Amino acid sequence: MELDPLILSRIQFAFVVSFHAIFPVFTIGLASFIAVLEALAFKTENPAWVKLSSFWTKVFAVVFGMGVVSGIVMSFQFGTNWSNFAQATANFLGPILSYEVITAFFLEAAFLGVLLFGRSKVPPGVHLFAAVMVATGTFISSFWILAANSWMQTPAGFELREGVFYVTSWSDAIFNPSFPYRFMHMGLASFLTGSFVVAGVSAWYLLRGREVEANRKALSMCLWLILFIAPAQLVVGDFHGLSTLEHQPTKVAAMEGNWETSSHVPLLLFAIPDQDAQTNHFEIGIPSLASMILTHEWDGVVPGLKDYPREEQPPVAIVFWSFRTMVGIGTLMILVGLTGLALRRGGRYFQTTWFLQLLRVMSIAPFIAVLTGWFVTEVGRAPWLVYGIMDQASAVTPSLTGGMALFTLIGYIVVYASVFSAGVYYLMRVLYVGLEDRHDDEEHEAERPARPFSAAHVPFEYGEDKHTNPTSQGGH
């Protein structure tokens, strides 16, 4: 069997980037949540806000740490597996990605330490300021990353000379056509992720009757946020789709599973796309609805895949089903928001067991939605890496063999599996320990302020919370 370095590189990139993406998408939303909690704590001096903020800052520390570790690999992927792409696009992507690194380090250097370790060491106003800056920093970071990605989707502000991209206008290149929609869409996705995780965890604590007052406040905030942001995401998503229709017709055609360019295109609820036969099986659809959604007219024309040669079509089934998964979860989110509103009266939202159980389950939903959303946009761009200009086959590292790519693919899977199962396991420990006051571990543990995890003060193993280890350090 011949190993194809291109396929293996695509799988490898999909694996490392998917693994990485789940951490920042959560921390971006969580950072804003913490900033709001800090502001409330600053204004009202209600200890519940401080309690919530301290707890979620611990969670933030662990997730941020894992995001940084998995992110290191990303900055080398372009060179190792996609060196022709790196060489061709470096004039734009190099500075943009470097700015992201600079932003992240600047943020970490200046403010993260104060947020994580400074609560009792700096004045409350300074601590609040640090929280706001960390939240702002996460957005600036995502600004650069999304500018880079959007440029690959809808390239602008450049000229091509001898196969190399040269920037002619930085503002056109950064604020390329798909960037504003993607940035909005991703920002709201981060808020939704943060809200659903906090809501799910709070619901779990409420079910167990732990720290009811504080967790009720957190849950209430999240439900209000979900009520407004989930529908807003639908609207932004619609605009994003219109922009995609204009700039990336093959992606939209794959999302809709539409083979023939025509008007009155139905919205398919179910279908099994068959790329070989260039058609769908078992279609179930609502007549003309896809035309309506995409063009805002019942008889609008939607492009079909058959207009493009087979080798310029993305893998339809992945895009088609990822898109449906994302939209399905989005719809579910809107319903959760409405249910929360319906249960408001008499405070039933924090007493209704089935609703709290539902929220627990829903805490993983945003991650699935975000990943499938990225599958739509990334797989939907195929076979292009820079849409319409550079395809994946010509971007891959020429000297890369299938064996090499397979070796590192397995290697990264092993590294990530071991490292991140430890990370997620530890995160579960932090959640298990919860908001309640605990001082024992803080006394036993050496604190090393430069590092995020130190903020978490939770031992690694279960069942040994109260023990001291003969070899561990004495306290302060």
Add this chain to the structure above:
Amino acid sequence: MELFDLPLIWAFIIGFGVIMYVLMDGFDLGVGILFPFAPSEEDRDTMMNSVAPVWDGNETWLVLGGAGLLAAFPMVYSIFLPALYIGVFLLLAGLIFRGVAFEFRFKARTSRYLWNWAFAGGSTIASFAQGAVVGAYIQGFETANGVYVGGALDWLTPFTVLTGLGMLAGYALLGSTWLIMKTEGHLQAWAYKITLPLLTAVLVIFGIISVWTPFVDDLVRERWFSNLSVIWILPVLTLLCAFQIFRSVRNRFEGMPFVATMGLFITTYLGLVVSRWPYVVPPEYTLWDAASAYESQLFLLLGLLFVIPIVLVYTAWTYWVFRGKVRAGEGYH
């Protein structure tokens, strides 16, 4: 038309970043290499505490270097990484394992031994891989039209294995002299004891590499033995640094061994740079060949000039806060 020689400015920035990284991550990798040989578990706690507050700041320079290379010298980025493919993976895997070990070792009780191995193993593999990268750079790369065309393991030769071992010994020396400076009592005594054997190992390996290098590379031979004999001042300085390490360890000075080891690294590094200048992808491409577009280098430079001083000040401040001895059974506050 172009106001400044930006590739030259960028070469200085990246060159500065590389030596900052080598010196700073070098000693904390070195502590990791020495980790399994420490006299006791309590000493391992102290050793880890001595680098814990600063190590991730140290690795900042690596990531900054990686991204900066893509932006300023894309050809270097897109030739080195494919050529060193397997080595880069080992380097990253090593750094990830040791990074996570820092986080979890102090929180672990029964699983602590696993994190010890992750820390020591990760540090050792990452250090060896870095040394092999230096060796591969001296060896040069097989390219055609600015693209790497060699094989997967071209970088792994007897020569690069030797440079890998040299880096291991060098980082271990940085680590042991760091421990002399930062610890006291029997741990410090142990660090004193291992420093001179490590110094001997470094001198022997560096010596063999120096004799070998002119045979690996014609440009170096020409430069060393004909037109640029001023170069010889650098190995002389290196030997002076080595003597200084020897003397200061004999006299039980605490700070000087580390300072002299840094001197040894800096002079060796300068020797390498001068021997190779201005080739960044030997044997064919100079830094001007490898540079990105003028406007791209300028665009990033503006931001970097603003941020580098802040990073430097912050770094200095962190080291200042954590100055002085690390004692057993005492964490940072």
